[in-house]
Amino acid sequence: MEKVLFLDACIREEGSRTKQLCEVYLEEFCKAHPDAEVERLVLRDGVVKTHTLEKLEERDACVRAGNWDHPMFDLGKQYRDADYIIIGTPYWDLSFAAILKVYLENIMVADLTFGCNDQGFYGLCKGKMMTYITTGGGVIDGQNYGYEYMQAIAKMTGIDDTECFYAQNLDIVGFDADAIMEEAKEMIREAFK
Numbered sequence: 058m059e060k061v062l063f064l065d066a067c068i069r070e071e072g073s074r075t076k077q078l079c080e081v082y083l084e085e086f087c088k089a090h091p092d093a094e095v096e097r098l099v100l101r102d103g104v105v106k107t108h109t110l111e112k113l114e115e116r117d118a119c120v121r122a123g124n125w126d127h128p129m130f131d132l133g134k135q136y137r138d139a140d141y142i143i144i145g146t147p148y149w150d151l152s153f154a155a156i157l158k159v160y161l162e163n164i165m166v167a168d169l170t171f172g173c174n175d176q177g178f179y180g181l182c183k184g185k186m187m188t189y190i191t192t193g194g195g196v197i198d199g200q201n202y203g204y205e206y207m208q209a210i211a212k213m214t215g216i217d218d219t220e221c222f223y224a225q226n227l228d229i230v231g232f233d234a235d236a237i238m239e240e241a242k243e244m245i246r247e248a249f250k
């Protein structure tokens with residue numbers, strides 16, 4: 058059975074347009090992969106916290122001792138073992154909502170999700186594809202830095218393929234936000250045909 062990890066890094070609970078695109082993607086994905094098991098991780102629910110010095114020291118001690126059973130590694134294992142990673146996050150301050158970075162700081166652990174040797178980093182994750190979904194109030198074209206950063210994270214963790222779907226200019230007066238959203242949803246549906 059294929060495992061899908063949906064990282065819901067949308068901040069607005071009601072009315073998030075990013076979440077709307079994610080739901081269309083997930084619906085199409087599940088039609089194309091009827092046996093897939095989707096796990097949803099809602100980051101705004103407080104599942105991840107920023108690091109403290111104490112927490113980092115505890116983590117280092119666990120890694121040194123090979124204590125990979127500690128619950129602090131559960132999210133990293135979940136990411137490592139997923140066949141597909143789907144990320145939904147609004148386009149904030151030229152990249153993404155900060156909660157996604159906090160999540161990454163929790164899962165990026167040497168010898169768990171990536172390794173390192175004299176050639177640099179190599180990935181330890183199973184994922185075949187990372188899908189990045191975002192919506193922006195203004196222009197995203199040419200400055201999709203959040204996606205570019207996540208492409209680097211995918212590569213570092215061993216996920217070779219990435220794709221991105223987005224809707225832009227949703228908050229600019231004079232643009233038809235509903236029509237832009239419909240177009241983005243259609244592009245997602247087309248990608249599965």
Ligand SMILES: Cc1cc2nc3c(=O)[nH]c(=O)nc-3n(C[C@H](O)[C@H](O)[C@H](O)COP(=O)(O)O)c2cc1C
Pocket residue numbers: 067068069072073074075076146147148149150151152192193194195196197227228
């Ligand atoms: C804190 C914050 C930062 C934002 N930064 C940007 C930005 O840098 N560029 C942009 O085009 N829109 C920006 N926006 C607008 C959002 O990208 C836009 O409203 C988006 O559709 C929100 O997604 P949502 O409907 O899923 O919440 C920002 C909005 C907020 C609240």
